[in-house]
Amino acid sequence: MGRPPCCDKIGVKKGPWTPEEDIILVSYIQEHGPGNWRSVPTNTGLLRCSKSCRLRWTNYLRPGIKRGSFTDQEEKMIIHLQALLGNRWAAITSYLPQRTDNDIKNYWNTHLKKKLNKIQSNSSDQEHHHRTLRGSNSSSSSETAISKGKWERRLQTDIHTAKQALCDALSLDNKSINPPELSTSGITNPSSQLIHQQSVLPPPQISHSMSTYASSAENIARLLPEWIKKPKKPSHTSSESFGTTQTQNSIKEQFPSPSSEGFENSLQFGFNNSNFSNNSDVSRSISPETTSLFQDESKPKTENAQLPPLSFLEKWLLDDATAQEHEDNLMNLAFEETDGLF
DNA sequence: AACAGCGACAACCGCGCAGAC
DNA sequence: CGTCTGCGCGGTTGTCGCTGT
Incomplete structure (x- = not known):
């Protein structure tokens, strides 16, 4: 007898993730932290298997991910x-x-x-x-x-x-x-x-503690315009297919419009590539409560309290710059001596 | 303009490992 | 010590868009 499947095949959604699903997942992880993936679908109402949730998070939504062409x-x-x-x-x-x-x-x-x-x-x-x-x-x-x-x-x-x-x-x-x-x-x-x-x-x-939710938001932001531009005949385009759970309710509070279009509009809290670079748009459109939700979960809260408050995008930019610097240092050192090999 | 072929990428699947019990 | 469960990893598949005919 083989290993039982990680999830019931019936009622489990497959295929590309929609921004709504992304938001729900990210929001849940912000609340509870990554891990315990098995409970994620049940607690969020996402019709995805735990594995799919984990994969989506680690590959696309996790903060600090750099995407695009390789240097x-x-x-x-x-x-x-x-x-x-x-x-x-x-x-x-x-x-x-x-x-x-x-x-x-x-x-x-x-x-x-x-x-x-x-x-x-x-x-x-x-x-x-x-x-x-x-x-x-x-x-x-x-x-x-x-x-x-x-x-x-x-x-x-x-x-x-x-x-x-x-x-x-x-x-x-x-x-x-x-x-x-x-x-x-x-x-x-x-x-x-x-x-x-x-x-x-x-x-x-690079310690992930350096990253903030901003990067996750940006990840979704990157995906969203594409998704809007070419809605690939999604099996559902509105959030109607999601059950009502605690997380979804909190999502609805943050993004109150229930319609698909409204949802997309409500996602415009900087979820637009051109807008996203404009930090004032982002920081303005996110409520203080939401912003606090975006604070790094792995950092002690007392530390945040002691530091002068950075706007979440400023912090994100700084973190990104630090991470990039570190990576560049590593790469430069790694290739100083080995360039001749290739 | 329509179609086929191909490439790129997101997501899925199965297996193995480790920790809990 | 054996079994169960959760998670991570690597391989593979499916889908979409682009390009050539």
Whole structure:
């Protein structure tokens, strides 16, 4: 007998998430914090399975997520780390804290894999051409031995470089970093074993405590205009399909208009890309109670009380800048020595 | 203009691990 | 110690939009 499904298949909605669902989910998580996913659908009335909720949160709604096209540095970093760690996207993600594993995985599968294949086929063509010209008929085993040796040397260099970069990066700001465990479960990749043995340093991670709900709001904001622009024949376009629960009631209080259009309008509390950059719009349109709801749940409340109040967008901008700076530092250090490898 | 093929990306599925009981 | 449950991870699928014919 197999494992029971994580949720009843009947009555569970699948497919793309609507902004309404996003709002409900984010609002609930702001109230209760992430975790205990099993209770999320029942408490929110969302017709989604717990897994779907968790995925939606971790991949799209979670604060501090950077979306959009990958920079050259990020690209290099991913290629580099994939060579080191294999398809252990979660581990790779811990070096790029603003990206999600799903994002990195997709980017790898759709862009980088092809890119590398192209490069490899080009180089192997050249090699083949070279060999043919030289009339070389060396055995494939000796060649693989050589390339394996090369690969191992390269791997050692990589590990050394990565270790060095991480040491440097961590020494820059080790007080704000709450080191996660480098996932060691199910290590099968020899390179990752090496890493685990040689480098006890965990990957850096931008503490999520630096982020605020603003980023989640922005995430929804990014999604919403697209959704409005091209409503993909949603199974329901209004919130009528949601049950009435505590969370939904609180949502309705915040966004009182029940109609779909009204809901969209009410979401305009800065949920418009052009407006969102205008912080006055946002801070004006959010009530003090709502703003307090957006304060970082992981920060002690006393700390907030002592600090001079920042507008939530100012705080968000500062947090984002800090996170970006940290990531840039890490990347620069990581590639100072390894650029030649690619 | 209509259609087919392809690429990109969001979401789902199944498995494994860890902690609770 | 075995079972159950929740969660995370990686692979895969489904859908939509773009481009070429």
